[in-house]
Amino acid sequence: MIYREAGQFKTSYGADQAIFPIVQDRVLVTLGILAAFLVPPLVADEYWLQAVLIPLVIYALAALGLNLLTGYAGQVSLGTGGFMAVGAYAAFKVTTAFPGLSILAVFVLAGLMAAAVGLVFGIPSLRIKGFYLAVATLAAQFFLIWLFNKVAWFTNYASSGTITAPPRTVFGVMVTGPLATAPVRYVVALGVLAVFALIAKNLVRGRMGRSWMAIRDRDIAAEIIGVRPLRTKLLAFGVSSFYCGVAGAEYVFLYLGSAETLAFDIGLSFLVLFMVIIGGLGSILGSFLGAAFIVLVPIFLTNVPHTLGLAMGVALQKQIELMVFGALIIFFLIVEPHGLARLWQITKEKLRLWPFPY
Amino acid sequence: MSEVLRGLVAPFADIATNPSFFAEVLIGGVAAGLMYSLVALGFVLIFKASGVFNFAQGVMVLFAALTLVGLMERGVPVAVALGLTVAVMVLLALTIERVVLRPLVNQEHIILFMATIGLNFFLEGFGEMVWGANVKRLDIGIPDTSFKIGSVLVNRLELTAAITAGVLVTVLALFFQKTGIGRALRAVADDHEAALSLGIPLRTIWTVVWSVAGLVALVAGIMWGAKSGVQFSLSLIALKALPVLILGGFTSVPGAIAGGLIIGVCEKIAEVYWGPLVGGAIENWFAYVLALAFLLFRPQGLFGERIIERV
Numbered sequence: 221m222i223y224r225e226a227g228q229f230k231t232s233y234g235a236d237q238a239i240f241p242i243v244q245d246r247v248l249v250t251l252g253i254l255a256a257f258l259v260p261p262l263v264a265d266e267y268w269l270q271a272v273l274i275p276l277v278i279y280a281l282a283a284l285g286l287n288l289l290t291g292y293a294g295q296v297s298l299g300t301g302g303f304m305a306v307g308a309y310a311a312f313k314v315t316t317a318f319p320g321l322s323i324l325a326v327f328v329l330a331g332l333m334a335a336a337v338g339l340v341f342g343i344p345s346l347r348i349k350g351f352y353l354a355v356a357t358l359a360a361q362f363f364l365i366w367l368f369n370k371v372a373w374f375t376n377y378a379s380s381g382t383i384t385a386p387p388r389t390v391f392g393v394m395v396t397g398p399l400a401t402a403p404v405r406y407v408v409a410l411g412v413l414a415v416f417a418l419i420a421k422n423l424v425r426g427r428m429g430r431s432w433m434a435i436r437d438r439d440i441a442a443e444i445i446g447v448r449p450l451r452t453k454l455l456a457f458g459v460s461s462f463y464c465g466v467a468g469a470e471y472v473f474l475y476l477g478s479a480e481t482l483a484f485d486i487g488l489s490f491l492v493l494f495m496v497i498i499g500g501l502g503s504i505l506g507s508f509l510g511a512a513f514i515v516l517v518p519i520f521l522t523n524v525p526h527t528l529g530l531a532m533g534v535a536l537q538k539q540i541e542l543m544v545f546g547a548l549i550i551f552f553l554i555v556e557p558h559g560l561a562r563l564w565q566i567t568k569e570k571l572r573l574w575p576f577p578y
Numbered sequence: 579m580s581e582v583l584r585g586l587v588a589p590f591a592d593i594a595t596n597p598s599f600f601a602e603v604l605i606g607g608v609a610a611g612l613m614y615s616l617v618a619l620g621f622v623l624i625f626k627a628s629g630v631f632n633f634a635q636g637v638m639v640l641f642a643a644l645t646l647v648g649l650m651e652r653g654v655p656v657a658v659a660l661g662l663t664v665a666v667m668v669l670l671a672l673t674i675e676r677v678v679l680r681p682l683v684n685q686e687h688i689i690l691f692m693a694t695i696g697l698n699f700f701l702e703g704f705g706e707m708v709w710g711a712n713v714k715r716l717d718i719g720i721p722d723t724s725f726k727i728g729s730v731l732v733n734r735l736e737l738t739a740a741i742t743a744g745v746l747v748t749v750l751a752l753f754f755q756k757t758g759i760g761r762a763l764r765a766v767a768d769d770h771e772a773a774l775s776l777g778i779p780l781r782t783i784w785t786v787v788w789s790v791a792g793l794v795a796l797v798a799g800i801m802w803g804a805k806s807g808v809q810f811s812l813s814l815i816a817l818k819a820l821p822v823l824i825l826g827g828f829t830s831v832p833g834a835i836a837g838g839l840i841i842g843v844c845e846k847i848a849e850v851y852w853g854p855l856v857g858g859a860i861e862n863w864f865a866y867v868l869a870l871a872f873l874l875f876r877p878q879g880l881f882g883e884r885i886i887e888r889v
Binding site for chain 2 (some may be wrong): 554
């Protein structure tokens, strides 16, 4: 009744090609974005912003990047952590070398650096695919982390081997460093995510995204109709690594404050891959939903026994958390292998007819 | 430039001047390689029969070792504990087939892969909950000491592991080639549908394969556990098995063994002789880069089936 497109006529090509052609969608999304920008900084406390919302937003950006590569172009990558590390270390080097440069420009430069590295490690994708490619990208993961550990130049010869976000301002507001407040960092991270999500949405609707999907669905057929595999695959690796690089820079500058290579280990790569698959391969919305799921479920699981008044040891709780998390992944895959985004799509289709059966 | 060149060449001189040390490095590499092979073998078995890339193999190794140690700590005699652990692994295989694989029949590979990652988490939590998370010693009665053959030091434990791996591979090869169920397994590996139409029960086959993979995991767990204690890091050796698989091919049992040996030996030699040149600890990524370089020239691996396909 409420959610339907009957009576909404499109009279121009622009209206027909809008990202959200239905009025209800537009209203909902606008309200959602406004709420995301305004409500948490005003309402949420320090813990929620720092421990939940900021990592969620940053993970969502990384998941978005990986989704472009794995979901849209069909190239499985386990090197996300490595590419994020490139972004983080590049941002650190650039901002310490040029303190006057705006931190937002630094993020973009860090992304470009990660994109260049991603291009190099994307080359094997021209010969191999599937699991073989996944293992090949593991080489990127382990090699890059080793490199950042071994070469002291990347950390500016810090004896501790960590990189620390220096204080930087945007329009006079402290954004990074120990003095930056959580609400400010949250808004910056969310702003970056919003801009890049919009770019990603338009990328995958356009020529580039369509050629990625063509390669994903049937590479030989794609080649025959004139999609160049070399260019398309490398581009996917480059763009995806750019997103991951920006996310990596934010990970250190807006979330952790200071980090060593341990923060970017293989676990992070898997975490982001989970987000993409749980959320939905080949869906922008799925990246957000997946990130939310992976960040929120452990927090939920941690708090459930507490609220139920069950007393249990930290170790036992951690183990139960692992078990439930694993079981939930299997459960979701069995119930809906195409991810949370598909569930949302089904809900929307049902909503269109509601309250009538058909 | 000449400095670097000398650094690259000098190790060859070291090898030539001190052959018995080189032999020790070589043996160490072979021993490590066999350990990798044991883990890789579990992957290959499951991948061959069901096309599932079982990420949980590493945790299965950990789980098997934990179960064995846990039972022994509770005063169960070794033989009984071994039998019970085997039973647990078979039970695990049955459960996995029923709960995870059967509902996911016909899904894409990446989905099944993800499911095994879920399994990975579950088993990790479950194993630690039942048996505790602290490092345990696994004593199988073979001292971790060395003796000399000529002028070369050989470790008893590594020698035992090598012999065990050899026996295991022979038994598996015989099982695959000579028994009826082995033949059925190979049929399933070749073509699911054709096998089904001949009346081979897929579910039984999957259970058998996962059980065998569980047993291989148990052997690997015993060997690794006896060497470095039963602890969480055991599950990470699964990652080390990946380059082995690439080198040997995902579908080849001899490939897993050969790949493991090659990776183990190359890794050790590179670490000992060329590692210092770039600051050491290259063991972590050397195997992957080796596998990557290998992929560019022979994508199907050493013994893998050649799939003619233009990417």
